[in-house]
Amino acid sequence: xxxxxxxxxxxxxxxxxxxxxxxxxxxxxxxxxxxxxxxxxxxxxxxxxxxxxxxxxxxxxxxxxxxxxxxxxxxxxxxxxxxxxxxxxxxxxxxxxxxxxxxxxxxxxxxxxxxxxxxxxxxxxxxxxxxxxxxxxxxxxxxxxxxxxxxxxxxxxxxxxxxxxxxxxxxxxxxxxxxxxxxxxxxxxxxxxxxxxxxxxxxx
Numbered sequence: 001x002x003x004x005x006x007x008x009x010x011x012x013x014x015x016x017x018x019x020x021x022x023x024x025x026x027x028x029x030x031x032x033x034x035x036x037x038x039x040x041x042x043x044x045x046x047x048x049x050x051x052x053x054x055x056x057x058x059x060x061x062x063x064x065x066x067x068x069x070x071x072x073x074x075x076x077x078x079x080x081x082x083x084x085x086x087x088x089x090x091x092x093x094x095x096x097x098x099x100x101x102x103x104x105x106x107x108x109x110x111x112x113x114x115x116x117x118x119x120x121x122x123x124x125x126x127x128x129x130x131x132x133x134x135x136x137x138x139x140x141x142x143x144x145x146x147x148x149x150x151x152x153x154x155x156x157x158x159x160x161x162x163x164x165x166x167x168x169x170x171x172x173x174x175x176x177x178x179x180x181x182x183x184x185x186x187x188x189x190x191x192x193x194x195x196x197x198x199x200x201x202x203x204x
Contacts, residue, residue: 042085043085044085045085045086046085046086047084047085047086048084048085048086049082049084049086049087049088049131049133050082050083050084051080051081051082051083051084051088051090051131051163051165051170051171052080052081052083052171052173053078053079053080053081053093053161053162053163053171053172053173054078054079054081054173055076055077055078055159055161055173055175055203056076056077056078056079056203057202057203058076058077058200058201058202058203059074059075059076059159059177059200059201059203060074060075060076060120060198060199060200060201061073061074061075061152061187061198061199061201062075062142062190062196062197062198062199063190063191063196070148070191071144071145071146071148072106072144072145072147072148072150072151072152073106073142073143073144073145074095074097074106074142074143074145074159075112075120075140075141075142075143075198076095076140076141076143076159076161077138077139077140077141078093078138078139078141078161078173079136079137079138080129080131080136080137080138080139080163080171081131081135081136082131082132082133082134082135082136083134084133084134085133085134086133087130087131087132087133088130088131088165088170089128089129089130089131089165090128090129090130090131090163090164090165090170091128091164091165091166091167092107092109092126092128092164093109093126093129093141093143093161093162093163093164094106094107094109094143094161094162094164095107095143095159095160095161095162096159096160096162097157097158097159097160098157098158098160099153099155099156099157099158100155104145104147104150105145105146106143106144106145107143107146108126108143108144108145108146109126109141109142109143109144110122110123110124110125110126110141110142110144111123111124111125111126111127111139111140111141111142112139112140112141112142113140114140120140120142122142151188152179152184152187153179153184154179154180154181154183154184155178155179156176156177156178157176157177157178157179158174158175158176159174159175159176159177159203160172160173160174161173161174175203175204176203176204177201177202177203177204178204179201183199183201186199187199
């Protein structure tokens with residue numbers, strides 16, 4: 001936008017150059033020419049990476065089999081964007097889930113792929129994600145809680161997803177959702193029947 005405005009001003013100065021002192025015109029034209037070049041250089045090559053992350057409107061609560069027992073998982077669709085001219089490497093992602101000031105982390109994750117039009121399965125193990133300049137990457141990601149005894153109860157939850165780069169949180173997004181007693185009972189049924197059914201929840 002700044003480059004377009006500067007170019008338009010330069011064009012107007014050229015159109016009315018006969019009505020403007022020629023030395024003054026050359027100075028102004030030189031300043032605007034330098035400004036356009038500097039802005040082009042900055043926005044195309046020098047602007048630092050500016051990552052953001054956003055969560056989709058739904059989450060799937062499911063239990064993933066481990067060697068010992070089932071581990072609680074949250075599958076969420078998220079998009080990582082980079083509004084900078086330099087790429088950024090996202091080393092890892094994690095979810096912090098809070099209810100009544102009690103916080104737990106879903107820090108193990110798997111990248112999922114869609115099969116049969118409605119089922120998700122593991123596509124890749126967790127790995128760094130490169131987001132190129134002025135681009136985005138959308139993934140369905142399954143986050144697993146290391147606390148195998150963690151269980152969902154009814155109440156209001158705050159879900160915060162974080163993108164970590166060089167051991168620093170560089171982007172995050174927060175949503176809320178509420179689980180009723182009936183929904184919790186249904187989740188427990190899915191957990192106990194061993195069919196790996198997921199409970200889908202709309203996020204607020």
